[in-house]
Every structure is written in structure tokens, then in C-alpha cells.
Amino acid sequence: MPDATALADRRIALVRADNPGPKTLTGTNTWLLRDEDRAWVVDPGPDLPEHLDAVAAAAEERGGVAGIALTHRHDDHADGVLGLLERVGPVPVATSTGWLPDGAPAGATATTVGEGDAFGPFAVVRTPGHAADHVVFVAGDAAFVGDTVLGEGSVLLVPHEHALRGYLDALTRLRARGLAILLPGHGPVVLDADAKLDEYVAHRLDRERRVVDALAAGSRSADEILDAVWDDAPGILRIAAAVTLRAHLDKLEDEGRLPEGVERQEFGDFDGL
Ligand SMILES: [Zn+2]
Numbered sequence: 001m002p003d004a005t006a007l008a009d010r011r012i013a014l015v016r017a018d019n020p021g022p023k024t025l026t027g028t029n030t031w032l033l034r035d036e037d038r039a040w041v042v043d044p045g046p047d048l049p050e051h052l053d054a055v056a057a058a059a060e061e062r063g064g065v066a067g068i069a070l071t072h073r074h075d076d077h078a079d080g081v082l083g084l085l086e087r088v089g090p091v092p093v094a095t096s097t098g099w100l101p102d103g104a105p106a107g108a109t110a111t112t113v114g115e116g117d118a119f120g121p122f123a124v125v126r127t128p129g130h131a132a133d134h135v136v137f138v139a140g141d142a143a144f145v146g147d148t149v150l151g152e153g154s155v156l157l158v159p160h161e162h163a164l165r166g167y168l169d170a171l172t173r174l175r176a177r178g179l180a181i182l183l184p185g186h187g188p189v190v191l192d193a194d195a196k197l198d199e200y201v202a203h204r205l206d207r208e209r210r211v212v213d214a215l216a217a218g219s220r221s222a223d224e225i226l227d228a229v230w231d232d233a234p235g236i237l238r239i240a241a242a243v244t245l246r247a248h249l250d251k252l253e254d255e256g257r258l259p260e261g262v263e264r265q266e267f268g269d270f271d272g273l
Contacts, residue, residue: 002191003188003189003191006180006181006189006191007189010033010139010140010141010142010181011033011034011035012031012032012033012034012142012183013031013032013034013058013062014029014030014031014032014183014189015029015030015031015032015045015051015054015055015058016028016029016030017029017030017045017046017048017051017076017080018048018050018051019045019046019048019051019076022234022236022237023156023186023237023240024076024186025150025151025152025153025186025187026186026187027045027186028043028045028046028076028077028185028186029043029045029183029184029185029186029187030042030043030044030045030051030055030080031043031144031183032055032058032059032062033121033122033139033142033144034062034063035066035120035121035139036066036121037062037063038062038063038064038065038066039058039059039062039063039064039065039066040065040066040067040068040069040120040121040122041055041059041065041067041068041069041084042068042069042070042071042137042144042146042183043069043070043071043077043078043144043146043185044068044070044077044078044079044080044081044083044084045076045077045079045080046075046076046079046080047079047080047082047083048080049083051080052080052083052084052087053087055080055084055087056084056087056088059088060088064088064089065084065088065089065091066091066120067091067092067093067094067111067119067120068081068084068085068091068092068093068094069094069119069120069122069137069144070093070094070095070099071134071135071136071137071144071145071146071147071148071185072095072096072130072131072133072134072135072146072147073095073097073099073131073133074131074147076185077146077147077185078101081093081100081101081104082101082102082103082104085101085104085105085108086105089105089107090104090105090106090107090108090109091108091109092108092109092110092111092119093108093109093110093111094111094112094113094119094122094124094137095110095111095112095113095133095135096112096113096114096124096126096133096134096135097112097133098110098111098112113135114126114135119137121139122137122138122139122144123137123138123139124136124137124138125137125138125143125170125173125174125177126166126170127145127146127148127166127167127170127171127174128160128162128163128166128167128170129148129155129157129158129163129164129166129167129168129170129247130146130147130148130155130156130157130158130167131147131158131160132158132160132161132163134146134147134148136148136170136174138177138179141178141179141180141181141193142179142180142181142182142183143174143177143179143181143182143183143193144183145174145182145183145184145185146184146185147184147185147186148167148170148171148174149171149182149184149190149196149197149200150184150185150186150187151184151186151187151188151189151190152186152187152188153187154200154203155200156240156243156244157243157244157247157248158243158247158267159243159246159247159250159267162250162251162254163247163250163251164204164208164247164248164250164251165251165254167204167247168201168204168205171197171200171201171204172201174193174197175194175197175198175201178194179193179194179197180193181193182196182197207229207230207244207248208248208251208252210228210229211225211229211245211248211249211252212252212257213228214228214229215252215258215259215262220259220261220262220263221263222242222245222263222264222265225245225262226238226241226242226245229245230244230245242265242267243267245265246264246265246267249262249264250264
């Protein structure tokens with residue numbers, strides 16, 4: 001199996017959480033990277049005891065946990081941080097925001113990371129778009145991409161300042177790194193990193209072109225634009241499409257390309273997945 005070889009060659013292991021759903025696909029992927037006979041955990045996942053037990057056991061087999069890297073603070077990636085710290089002891093937790101969960105054991109430390117920083121074996125790439133706080137952790141030719149790229153389908157973009165522009169820029173910076181494989185937060189391993197990154201950029205630009213076409217044809221309400229542009233999104237993902245549409249409209253406004261009278265829905269502090 002090529003996946004298994006690609007992971008084993010890089011001393012990467014996967015523990016998948018049992019939280020499947022339309023947006024989590026087959027469940028959250030928690031990744032372990034062995035480096036210098038310790039394990040680094042990327043995205044502990046949801047707060048499910050069986051899952052966290054399995055992550056802790058896999059880490060123990062690899063010499064214990066040296067640190068926890070969190071791509072972003074959505075529940076399905078971050079809720080398990082506290083339970084994992086309780087199982088493996090106090091270790092550094094890297095996020096872009098310096099976050100630690102309430103009740104973290106004494107000795108656990110928050111490490112704030114940004115573009116170009118190192119965290120253990122990782123180089124950090126800022127990747128806004130899916131979430132304002134999102135970062136990707138790169139080790140050699142492998143990137144732990146969280147929800148910046150999924151193993152299947154496309155990503156929900158959550159509106160924040162310059163979300164879509166920042167997202168496209170992040171995909172371009174990842175593409176420039178000459179990566180071989182992507183380890184996504186959901187879905188299968190991506191063994192052709194550049195093709196997938198190209199596909200993602202092309203997909204976003206295609207959606208943008210279709211949004212512009214729908215506006216040119218006179219669509220103004222969110223429902224009209226969604227019907228025209230996200231006709232392939234199943235009903236359960238309509239809200240995800242609506243949130244992503246907002247990010248597209250914000251970008252067009254930033255660029256002075258948004259006509260008058262277009263409905264832009266508010267989503268409060270919607271944080272999706
Ligand atoms: Zn997410």
C-alpha cells in the first residue's frame with residue numbers, strides 16, 4: 001500500500017478519531033511524527049476517551065510525547081488537547097494564538113508560532129482561510145495541513161479579514177515548498193501534493209469566476225448565488241457553502257469588484273469545523 005510506505009518512510013503514524021460526519025469525513029486525523037525518539041502529535045482531535053487513549057498509546061510506543069502542534073482551534077481538532085495533556089504529562093502546545101486549554105496541567109506551556117517559526121521538527125506556515133488562526137506544520141517534504149487541504153472535497157472558508165486572499169496566498173506558499181505529501185485533518189493522505197494544491201487554487205478561482213458570472217447575470221440574494229454557483233453542494237453542506245460565499249464576496253469587495261445591493265449574510269462568530 002503506497003500510503004503505508006509513504007508514512008512509514010517518514011516515521012509518520014495516523015490515529016483516526018471515531019467522529020465521522022459530512023464535514024469531518026471519516027473522522028479527525030491525529031498525526032504522530034517520530035523525531036529523535038520522541039513523538040510529536042499534530043491535532044489531538046475530539047475529546048473522545050478511546051481516541052485519546054489510542055493517541056497516548058501510539059505516542060508511548062514512540063518514546064512519549066515531545067510536543068503537541070495544533071493547526072487551529074476548531075473543536076474537532078482541539079477539544080482533545082486537555083485530555084491528551086492529562087494522559088501524557090505537561091508538554092509544549094504550539095498554536096498561532098498562544099492558547100492552552102483551561103485546566104491544563106501545571107508545567108504545560110503555550111508556544112506561539114507564526115510564519116517561518118520552528119516548533120521541534122516542524123517549520124510553521126500561516127494558512128488563514130478555513131480559520132483565522134490556522135497554521136500548517138511542515139517536516140521535510142511532508143506537511144500536516146489540518147483543514148487547509150482535505151483528503152477529499154474542498155474546504156469551508158470561514159469569513160475573516162482577507163480570508164480568501166490569505167488562503168490563496170497560503171496555498172501558493174505551500175506549493176513553492178516542493179512538498180511530496182500532505183497529511184490532512186480529514187480524509188486520506190495526499191500523495192501528490194503539488195497536484196492537489198494546484199487543484200485547490202483552480203477550484204477556488206473557478207468558484208470565484210462563477211460568483212462573478214452570477215452577479216453579472218443579476219443575482220443579488222445569497223440564495224440565488226448559491227443556487228447558481230454551489231449547485232453541487234448537498235443540502236447538509238448548504239450552510240458551509242453560504243459561509244464560503246461570504247468569504248468570496250468579501251474578497252470581491254476588497255478588490256472593488258462587488259456590485260451594489262448584494263446580500264452578504266452575517267454568521268456571527270460561526271466557527272464551523
Ligand atoms: Zn476546522
